[in-house]
Amino acid sequence: MSDDRYPFTAIVGMADLRLGLLLNAVSPAVGGVLVRGEKGTAKSTMVRALAGLLPSIAVLRDCRFACDPAGPDPQCPDGPHTAEPAGDRAARLVELPVGVTEDRIVGSLDLERALAEGVKAYEPGLLAQAHRGVLYIDEVNLLQDHVVDLLLDAAAMGRSYVEREGVSVRHAARFLLVGTMNPEEGELRPQLLDRFGLTVEIAATREPAERAEVVRRRLGYDADPAAFAARFADEERALAERITTARALLPSVVLGDPALRQITAVCAAFEVDGLRADIVMARTAVALAAWDGRTAVAEEDVRKAAQLALPHRRRRNPFDAPGLDEEQLDRTLAEHREPEQEGEPEPEQDREPEGEGPDGEGPQDDGPGPDGPDGGGGGAPEPPTGPGAPPRAEAPADGSEPAQPAAEAPDAAPQLPHPAGPARETAPVAAGEPYRTRLFKVPGTGRGAQGRRSPAETDGGHTVRARRPGGQLTRLHLTATLQAAAPHQVARGRAGRALLLRHDDFREQVRQGRESNLVLFVVDASGSMAARQRMTAVKGAVLSLLMDAYQRRDKIGMVTFRGSGAELALPPTSSVEVGAARLEQLPTGGRTPLPAGLLRAHEVLRLERLRDPHRRPLLVVVTDGRATGGRTALADAGRAADLLAARGTAAVVLDCESGPVRLGLARTLAGRLHATAVTLDELRAEGVAALVHAHRSTVSLPSRKAA
Structure with a gap:
């Protein structure tokens, strides 16, 4: 592990996030993790620390796409691969910046050389770099929607496609996808939320002792990163070995019909759209069993899989917060439990919740168990929010309840966040039901971020005209290019059927879509x-x-x-x-x-x-x-x-x-x-x-x- 990376096992608390990341490390087919939480909660630190635990990978030395020597990608642009010498390297952590462009993600194709010289000159993008590693998207909710769609499509299919005017390049792109976001800065669309396998809500602990331990460890790391990392080297090594062992056990895990019926019953009871949730829950439950060293999926695996895979799929309108009714989950599992399961022994080893029902809530689960000091299941303080709970219990006295008598208004007024005017103030009233409104647009043609309101020049949309490229050519306007080159063919000495092109002939598309x-x-x-x-x-x-x-x-x-x-x-x-x-x-x-x-x-x-x-x-x-x-x-x-x-x-x-x-x-x-x-x-x-x-x-x- 690099000395400049904070140790994964040194992070205090956040048991659910720890477990979600490790399950994806065991089985990338789970579909990635979306981490939702307030700022300053070590989201990025934990994701970066995970990369140091992943097993090293064997690669072909002359392949830019990290092909596995045991099974090279037959469509690899650097192929076909022969018996080239192989070497090992660490799995990469590739970070995606917020302002990333589509060409930077999928790679860029030199269209001028492709058309003028017949050369397929392709520069790999971030998806190629992340192959067989981790792709980390910080502030995923701030990315443009078409970029998020592209990333999630690649993650789901395990392959990246580049299509430019009849020139096609495709390569393998399988990676562990992790996105982090602060909900205060905006939500992802429900369609995009559904594409992430698991979601984890995190918040800073309200326990003074745990907060003190977080500060103590961070100061120790800043003072001497190498010495701090050495303190946790044994625990890091043990956790990395456990990931490798669980990966090897994963193909042997059996998802029995009773567990599968519970999975489908839970998804049906919570009325999630489509069948992706059922598939993700099944893969997560299998990964949980492998993580615990078992070859059969237990009911507690199903319960924990639901807690990780369903909350973000429960949103019904833009103002709903993700969540899961724990009592309804317990009832559904009990109703579809096989009779013979009643007398079975409880799950063994380090599964602290023990599958006993409502007392085995998700934040208490220390799935990673012996992976190092974690504050004794540090996720536990998060749901009650500690000393902050009593003020929240008083929140309904904000005047939004229409049935409150007028005599209560003086009590509610001091809690309002706005300063009172010189005249008497009226307590807040609830809004009426929302409805579909007329569309108002900003006139003219803008150049803002892609959206769905006003006309603008965008990367998507329909082509309205052609122009000379100002930089690298990315969107070729083929007809305009041919029209520009055609009058000069005799002067250029054209002899055969091939068209002679020069740099000044190329034209790019100007597309008009809509902006936000x-x-x-x-x-x-x-x-x-x-x-x-x-x-x-x-x-x-x-x-x-x-x-x-x-x-x-x-x-x-x-x-x-x-x-x-x-x-x-x-x-x-x-x-x-x-x-x-x-x-x-x-x-x-x-x-x-x-x-x-x-x-x-x-x-x-x-x-x-x-x-x-x-x-x-x-x-x-x-x-x-x-x-x-x-x-x-x-x-x-x-x-x-x-x-x-x-x-x-x-x-x-x-x-x-x-x-x-x-x-x-x-x-x-x-x-x-x-x-x-x-x-x-x-x-x-x-x-x-x-x-x-x-x-x-x-x-x-x-x-x-x-x-």
């Missing part, structure tokens, strides 16, 4: 919006727009204004779940500082343009247009709106005014913003086809001016 945007909500939370029925409808509308932003891969942010000013309630993020939670907790009441809300939005957008100049914003102002301060305040609001319009900010105003007498102030504000004004009723996609056709010129927002 930054949707910034500016929500009026003042007293004029405080009527409970009205605010329920308004929150339901904003929640619906949040759902739409999730589906279109947008980033979101939220500015709220009430009382004496405006605040950034949610900095721009990819996590619509956090946005929904902030919206649910939003109280109302006080004055209406509309100019402050617009100016705060202008400042937020200014900073975001500096951070991400290619991501275009869409401003959604939710208000009835009234402003405290009379004409002076309305004039200030108009000037703030002019400031936003001058930057070419595309905007939509959600007009929340109701009642028989309407002042039309929100529509006046929309005019100053050069924005589309939409009422709550007009926001719904259902039943507005005639409205969309009638206002097609206004639904497409005005062109964005240059900054």
Whole structure:
């Protein structure tokens, strides 16, 4: 093991993550691990430490694709392989950066040489480097969707494909896939979550003794990495040997019909989509038995496999958190237990939960057992969250329960995160049911990250034109290339049928797809919006727009204004779940500082343009247009709106005014913003086809001016 790698057995706690990684090391067919957790929980440290435990691999010295000498890949681009001398090397850990491109992942093909010289010049990518090793994706939820799709397809098929204008390269790509993510920065789509075999939720322990031990070990490692690693060398060696032994035992493990029926019954009871969960659970249960040195799958293997393989497959809408009902799991296993199993001995060795039912919960499982000091099953403190539990028990007193009597409002008010305005504050009300909304786009053609909202030049989509390549040619436009070369063939001395090409002839495709945007909500939370029925409808509308932003891969942010000013309630993020939670907790009441809300939005957008100049914003102002301060305040609001319009900010105003007498102030504000004004009723996609056709010129927002 390299001295600069933190020892795997030195990591305190996190028993479930430890077990999930080791099971994939034993059986890569399990399908990888997705690690979900807050920042600073040693996710990356543990993944990097795992690579030092993997057995070394035999390779062909002249093969760039790490072919196994015992069975070389017949489609290897460096093949066909003869009896070349073989050598051993350590399994690689390949890390995937967040901004990685498709060509860097699958490799790049020199199209100019392929067409002009007939040479298949191929440079292997990261998938080739990770073959028979570990592919680690930090912040996997921040990768573009098409990149994640490509990675997961390669992991599922064990092969990478490169197709470029009739030139095809394919090679083996089998690796242990590990992804880490912080849910606060956004979720993966359910379809992508399902492609990861296992998922593990981790959080920092709340036990002072364990936290002290983590700090103690880290300081010891920083002071002398080599000496620290030597302390755990024996345990690392024993764990590596156990992985090798379990791999050798894996083909001998029998998955009997009783265990298989329990697996399928559990998947059916939890209503998971498709059959991938059943297959992953079966492979995980077999790996668990091999890890424990047994040749038959036991009920406790099935239970633990369910805890690792099902939680992330239980999401039904974007705002659901992954999870598993332990009591339902126990009931299902008991109902489908074979009668003869009742008298069987309990699983042996180091399986601490002993399969006794509800007391054998996942965080108590020390699957890796003798792999070194782990704080005595350090995953155990995570579910109760230690000293933090009592405040969470009081959380329902946030005013979101409609049945609470009015007398409880004073108790709830001090817990609200927002400062109270000068007038009386109304406790938060629940949002109405979300619905499908109309689609609002930013006009023009952008160059932002791929998404599903506004037109943009992207790597995907359909080809709209051709141009001279600015760098390496990656997307050849064959017709345009031939048209550019054809007039010069006589002058170049063409004699046969072959076309003579020069560097200046090549043209690349320009593709148009759709991009994601930054949707910034500016929500009026003042007293004029405080009527409970009205605010329920308004929150339901904003929640619906949040759902739409999730589906279109947008980033979101939220500015709220009430009382004496405006605040950034949610900095721009990819996590619509956090946005929904902030919206649910939003109280109302006080004055209406509309100019402050617009100016705060202008400042937020200014900073975001500096951070991400290619991501275009869409401003959604939710208000009835009234402003405290009379004409002076309305004039200030108009000037703030002019400031936003001058930057070419595309905007939509959600007009929340109701009642028989309407002042039309929100529509006046929309005019100053050069924005589309939409009422709550007009926001719904259902039943507005005639409205969309009638206002097609206004639904497409005005062109964005240059900054």
